[in-house]
Amino acid sequence: MKNYIRKLFTLVLIRDKTRVLLGYKKRGFGQGRWNGFGGKVEAGETAQEAAARELGEECRLMTAPENLTKVGELEFTFEESDTLMDVKIFTTNTYTGIPTETDEMRPEWFPLEKIPYSHMWPDDELWYPIFLRGNKFKGAFHFKGHDIILSQSLSEVEAFTN
Ligand SMILES: Nc1[nH]c(=O)nc2c1ncn2[C@H]1C[C@H](O)[C@@H](COP(=O)(O)OP(=O)(O)OP(=O)(O)O)O1
Numbered sequence: 483m484k485n486y487i488r489k490l491f492t493l494v495l496i497r498d499k500t501r502v503l504l505g506y507k508k509r510g511f512g513q514g515r516w517n518g519f520g521g522k523v524e525a526g527e528t529a530q531e532a533a534a535r536e537l538g539e540e541c542r543l544m545t546a547p548e549n550l551t552k553v554g555e556l557e558f559t560f561e562e563s564d565t566l567m568d569v570k571i572f573t574t575n576t577y578t579g580i581p582t583e584t585d586e587m588r589p590e591w592f593p594l595e596k597i598p599y600s601h602m603w604p605d606d607e608l609w610y611p612i613f614l615r616g617n618k619f620k621g622a623f624h625f626k627g628h629d630i631i632l633s634q635s636l637s638e639v640e641a642f643t644n
Contacts, residue, residue, distance in 0.1 A: 486559060486566035492533035493520035493571045494550065495613065496543065500594060502614075504602075505541055505587030512628075516602050518571070519543075519587060529570040541589040542582040549576040552642055553613055556605070557622040561632070573613070604631055612638055 495518040496503040504516040519540040523532040530547035537543050554571035581589035592598065594614055599607040605623045612619045621636035 484559075484564060487564050488566045488568050490523040490529060490532075491520060491567050491569045492523060492529055492536055493518040493554075493569050494533050494537045495553070495571065495573045496537075496575065496577065497573060497594075497614075498575050501591045502594060502597065503541070503543075503581055503589055503591055504598070505589045508586055508588060510586065512603065514601070516590075516592075516598050517606075519589075520569070530572065533570070533572045537577070538579075540584055540587040542584065543577045543579045545574055545577040549574045553618050554609065555620045555642060556609070558605075558625065559622070560625045560627075562627070571613075604629060605634070608634070608636055612636075618642070 505519055507513050507515055507517055519537045520533060521536045521540075523529055527535070528547065530550050533550050534545050534547045537545060550572035551574060552570060553573050556569045556571065558567040558569065583589065597610060609619055609621060617638050618641065619636060620639050621634065623631050624633045626632050
């Protein structure tokens with residue numbers, strides 16, 4: 483196994499009983515795909531602080547870091563890269579503001595039964611059902627390029643260790 487350089491990322495999924503807010507990524511990593519809002523955790527930030535900041539930067543919704551509940555921990559690696567993306571996934575339904583398009587993302591609400599998996603990361607259709615059932619999960623996905631999952635693990639968990 484490669485000696486990966488681990489980098490911490492966040493992903494925020496805003497949802498209520500009937501719909502989830504996704505953003506169409508207009509540039510950068512994952513361009514052209516629908517995803518939650520998130521990005522790199524900067525030095526000196528907690529993952530929750532970074533998640534709240536990125537939510538504001540990418541779609542103008544504001545929330546306090548303590549409103550964000552961790553629902554998932556996923557690791558992504560790629561044949562072509564030494565970086566291990568360590569992604570902490572949060573959800574909340576407590577926020578202020580109106581989803582607004584930014585340079586990075588175009589937000590849109592999707593009914594829970596109409597999530598656009600064919601235009602999302604290929605792992606999403608595997609773990610969103612766990613998330614949508616209200617459960618927590620952990621997993622790892624190894625990619626060839628950005629479209630092919632070469633190996634994976636995924637399991638539901640009761641809680642996280644940290
Ligand atoms: N396979 C995957 N499935 C998924 O659902 N989300 C993924 C993913 N791989 C990465 N992500 C998420 C994590 C994070 O929210 C986002 C990548 O971060 P960014 O879009 O912020 O990266 P950028 O390089 O554009 O950085 P910033 O300058 O920090 O905004 O994509």
